[in-house]
Amino acid sequence: MSEAEQHPPSCCAPGRAEGPGAGDAPGGRGGRLAHGPAPSPGPVLLDTAAGDGEAAAGGRAERSGGGRAADADGSVLLPGGRFLMGTDDTEGFAADGEGPVRPVTLRPFRIDACAVTNERFAAFVADTGHVTEAERFGWSYVFAGFLPTHLRRGAARPEHTPWWCGVPGAWWREPLGPGSGLNDLGGHPVVHVSWADAAAYCRWAGGRLPTEAEWEYAARGGLEQRRYPWGDELTPGGEHRCNIWQGRFPTRNTAEDGYEGTAPADAFAPNGFGLYNMAGNVWEWCADWWTTAHPAGPRANPTGPGRGTSRVMRGGSYLCHHSYCNRYRVAARTSNTPDSTTGNLGFRCVRDA
Ligand SMILES: [Cu+2]
Numbered sequence: 001m002s003e004a005e006q007h008p009p010s011c012c013a014p015g016r017a018e019g020p021g022a023g024d025a026p027g028g029r030g031g032r033l034a035h036g037p038a039p040s041p042g043p044v045l046l047d048t049a050a051g052d053g054e055a056a057a058g059g060r061a062e063r064s065g066g067g068r069a070a071d072a073d074g075s076v077l078l079p080g081g082r083f084l085m086g087t088d089d090t091e092g093f094a095a096d097g098e099g100p101v102r103p104v105t106l107r108p109f110r111i112d113a114c115a116v117t118n119e120r121f122a123a124f125v126a127d128t129g130h131v132t133e134a135e136r137f138g139w140s141y142v143f144a145g146f147l148p149t150h151l152r153r154g155a156a157r158p159e160h161t162p163w164w165c166g167v168p169g170a171w172w173r174e175p176l177g178p179g180s181g182l183n184d185l186g187g188h189p190v191v192h193v194s195w196a197d198a199a200a201y202c203r204w205a206g207g208r209l210p211t212e213a214e215w216e217y218a219a220r221g222g223l224e225q226r227r228y229p230w231g232d233e234l235t236p237g238g239e240h241r242c243n244i245w246q247g248r249f250p251t252r253n254t255a256e257d258g259y260e261g262t263a264p265a266d267a268f269a270p271n272g273f274g275l276y277n278m279a280g281n282v283w284e285w286c287a288d289w290w291t292t293a294h295p296a297g298p299r300a301n302p303t304g305p306g307r308g309t310s311r312v313m314r315g316g317s318y319l320c321h322h323s324y325c326n327r328y329r330v331a332a333r334t335s336n337t338p339d340s341t342t343g344n345l346g347f348r349c350v351r352d353a
Contacts, residue, residue, distance in 0.1 A: 013141070013283055013313065013334070013336055013342045013344055014158040014160075014161045014340070015158075015310075016336075016337055016341070018159070018160075019141065019166040020139060020156035020166035070113035070274060074112055074113055075110040075351065076110065076113050076273055077353055078111060078273055080106040080353075082103055083216075083224070084103060085101070085102055085213055085217070085331075086098055086216075086331055087101060087225070087329070087331035088100060088101050089227065091227065091326065093332065095292070096327075096333050096334065097293065097294060098331045099331075100296050102296055102298065102299065104217070105298070105299070106213060106217055106301055107301060109352055109353050111275065113270065113276055114189075114266050114276045115189035115265045115281065115282055115284060115348045116189065116198075116265075116346060116348055116349065117186065117187050117190060117265050118172065119187060121172060122173075122182075124204050128200075128204055130200055130204075132192065132341070133193075133196060133341060134172065134193070134197075138168055139167055139168045139170060140166075140170040140171060140341040141165065141170070142165055142167045142170050142175070142343045143164060143165075144157070144165045144250075145163065145251075145253065146260075147165055151167055151178075152165055163250035164342070170192060170343070172190050187266070188263070188265060189282045189346035191282060192343060193347065195209075195285050195338035196338060197341075198285045198346075198347035199285075201349070202349040205349050207350055207351040208351070209286060209347060210287060211286065211287050211288055211304065212286040212287070212288040212333070213299075213301070213302050214350055215284065215315075219275070219330045220330050221271030221272035221273045221275065221278070223272060226330070227331075228242070228279055228328070228330060229241075229271035229275075229278045229279050230269070240257035240258070240268075241268055242257070242277065242279040242281065242328060243257050243277065243280040243318045244257065244279075244280040244319075244321065245319055245320060246321075249319070249324050260318070262281060262282060262344075263277070263318070265281075277315075278315055279328045279329070279330065280318060280320065281315075281317060282315070282317050283315055283317050283344055283345040283346070284313065284314055285311060285345070285346075285347040286311065286312040287311075287312075288303060288305070288312045289309075289312070290308050290309075290310040290311060290312050291304065291305045291308065309337065310337050311335060311338050312333060314333055319344055
């Protein structure tokens with residue numbers, strides 16, 4: 001019945017249809033809370049020092065490991081060409097359609113070095129008046145461990161991912177629900193954005209969402225058939241290279257990597273293409289409809305199935321842990337219905353070169 005049952009369950013980002021009111025509320029398929037307050041758009045309070053400005057750019061330049069520098073618009077030109085997509089790694093989830101390994105050829109394209117930040121999304125909203133789907137539904141998913149007791153208690157929780165709470169009034173400007181704000185999150189990835197919100201931002205920015213093939217090629221950073229954007233070892237030399245969960249999921253997050261929730265979009269060293277956080281931090285929407293059946297032969301510029309019910313998400317998030325989902329590998333994939341919004345799901349843009 002629910003669309004979520006038609007594909008492997010999302011590891012740590014539940015779908016809109018699993019949310020509050022999915023079964024019995026008058027809100028229908030979207031499950032809009034009848035009592036969900038419509039958040040009023042208040043002023044965006046952003047700490048610009050933590051934003052995408054010169055300080056962040058300077059910080060980026062000091063880091064090593066990136067093969068390419070981003071242009072003034074924050075994007076990197078990638079040459080495209082042939083790469084091996086997918087994995088047959090035994091660590092992978094075959095049921096997710098991670099395999100088979102198949103040759104894919106891509107034309108050159110530009111991709112944002114970082115996920116779209118709250119600061120950039122605020123500029124988009126200020127310019128267009130865009131109202132996000134989370135605002136229209138009146139709620140979004142927030143990780144239970146971040147919520148004060150009064151919001152956590154009694155919150156609707158999806159059956160299979162009960163560490164999520166459907167929180168009335170959670171949206172991108174108040175990512176932990178009413179009373180929260182962006183404060184020093186200006187340079188962090190925007191979250192609580194649906195596929196359509198992400199696509200609208202990309203159009204405004206003169207681009208589009210990456211195809212899944214473009215995303216994976218970019219994430220691999222020029223390495224062939226490695227497990228992570230930097231190689232095969234999760235923490236080379238004991239160093240954390242991405243923002244995922246440490247400790248015991250979902251009850252104890254030791255935040256050894258430095259972050260309990262989102263990290264700044266340019267945290268950690270970039271991959272060989274100069275791209276940040278292609279593993280961990282937030283899931284990223286891709287353009288493609290979801291399928292687990294891939295043609296094994298060579299493909300050029302694949303765009304996925306012509307129709308579907310869920311859209312591809314890639315990269316994993318700060319909630320991913322080996323014990324549960326292990327989807328922060330470059331070949332890992334999952335999906336969600338396009339109207340779904342959570343506190344660990346964002347996006348980045350590409351442009352045709
Ligand atoms: Cu995960």
